[in-house]
Amino acid sequence: MSINYKNISLFFLVACLILGTGFVQSWNTALFILNMGLVSAIMALGVNLQWGFAGLFNVGIMGFVALGGLAAVLISMPPTTEAWTAGGLQVILGLILGAATVTCSILVQMRMAAGRARTLLTIVILIGGFFTYRAVFDGGVAVVEAIDAAGTGYLGGLNFGGANYKDWGFMTLISWPVGGLLAAGVAWLIGKTALGLRSDYLAIATLGISEIIIAVMKNEDWLSRGVKNVIGLPRPVPYEIELQDSAGFIERTTALGLDPVTSSSIVVKLGYASLFSIVLVIVLVLAQLALASPWGRMMRAIRDNEEAAEAMGKNVTARHLQIFILGSAICGVAGAMMTTLDSQLTPSSYQPLRFTFLVWVMVIVGGSGNNFGSVLGGFLIFFLWVQVEPMGAILMQILTSGMAEDNGLRLHLLESVAHMRLLTMGLILILVLRFAPKGLIPEK
Secondary structure (H helix, E strand, O other), rough: OOOOHHHHHOOOOOOHHHHHHHHHHHHHHHHHHHHHHHHHHHHHHHHHHHHHHOOOOOOOOOHHHHHHHHHHHHHHEEEEEHHHHHHHHHHHHHHHHHHHHHHHHHHHHHEEEEEEOHHHHHHHHHHHHHHHHHHHHHHHHHHHHOOOOOOOOOOEEOOOOOOHHHHHHHHHHHHHHHHHHHHHHHHHHHHHHHHOOOHHHHHHHHHHHHHHHHHHHHHHHHOOOOOHEEEOOOOOOOOOOHHHOOOOHHHHHHHHOOOOHHHHHHHHHHHHHHHHHHHHHHHHHHHHHHHHOOOHHHHHHHHOOHHHHHHHHHHHHHHHHHHHHHHHHHHHHHHHHHHHHHHEEEEHHHHHHHHHHHHHHHHHOOOOOHHHHHHHHHHHHHHHHHHHHHHHHHHHHHHHOOOOOOOOOHHHHHOOOOOOOHHHHHHHHHHHHOOOOOOOOOOO
16 A cells, blocks of 8 residues: 555545544534544644654643634624723733833843943832832723623723624634734744753743743733633624524425524534635645745754754754744634634633643644644544543443442443543554654655
């Protein structure tokens, strides 16, 4: 079997698994796996760009995905008029003062000669600026968060559709590239300070910064309601209730012998799948073009031997910064798409197990350095992530069928079914590293 036939067979197998879920369980479940598989494949492409192309070990994926979700809220939700009137400008002024304090201290360090005067002036700027910033910022935040704390309690977004903001679904589509830009901006800040570190220190730095991002999103209610969550984000596809109220839709589904309620959910998920597929194709095509370009060959040369690349005049740090920003931007786009699919932002759901470890498993299993391998890994691993638990429940039922109903071992095994996910992911990773260390679709 040629490598091309092997790759096609692997994708065909994953397609059969998703279709089989539709026939055996439900099409809603199958389409959920498809949509999240598309999002996961985009995340995996972003990580593959950093690791497979350049050898950058980024374990802060969760933070960039969360930034994409934040962008979806900031762009697609309506502004809270009362909050802006009461304290919005004060919050913005406080942020400007904080940024000005940092900027002034940096300029002092750059422009003044080293010595006691520079040190004292820097300390004065930092301390004075900090207290000024907190005095202005904290007052504004307190006012904003007091405005209808149960319903809003935050500044809202930039969707000026008023009471009909949910009809402005195009704002949600705009939030996807904005999520990429927001993640790219943060990646630039991280890269300027951390990309000179050794790979293990880079991993620690990115992990720490991603945790800081999540902590800010959980605790700064004025920004995105914190752990109270933002719900009801506008959709770029129709709402199920709109389809169910449509006489034409009901007539067509009834003529086909289908349930209008179930069909409306399926149509909505198919709409998301179409949009997500377009984004995946665009990202995949661009990644493939980059891989085959002189820039892509240079990145792989830097990955394989940084010293040799530097000796040939390549600016390794600058190239690492480029690809770190690009990969993080792709993760940000995927994060905005996922928040759109959920129609809510839940900061407490951003866990490293799901948004860092799982994406890394996708890249490793699919094939590091191969874009099609990352796409395959995204679909396959997310399918297993969803289906291992029900499969494990069936397996445990079979294994314990001969035991008494109140048998301690039987009860323990049945109660531990949820942990089958972790066991399976670890087992898959070990098997792939042992028998296919370059992944299911290796780098050419």
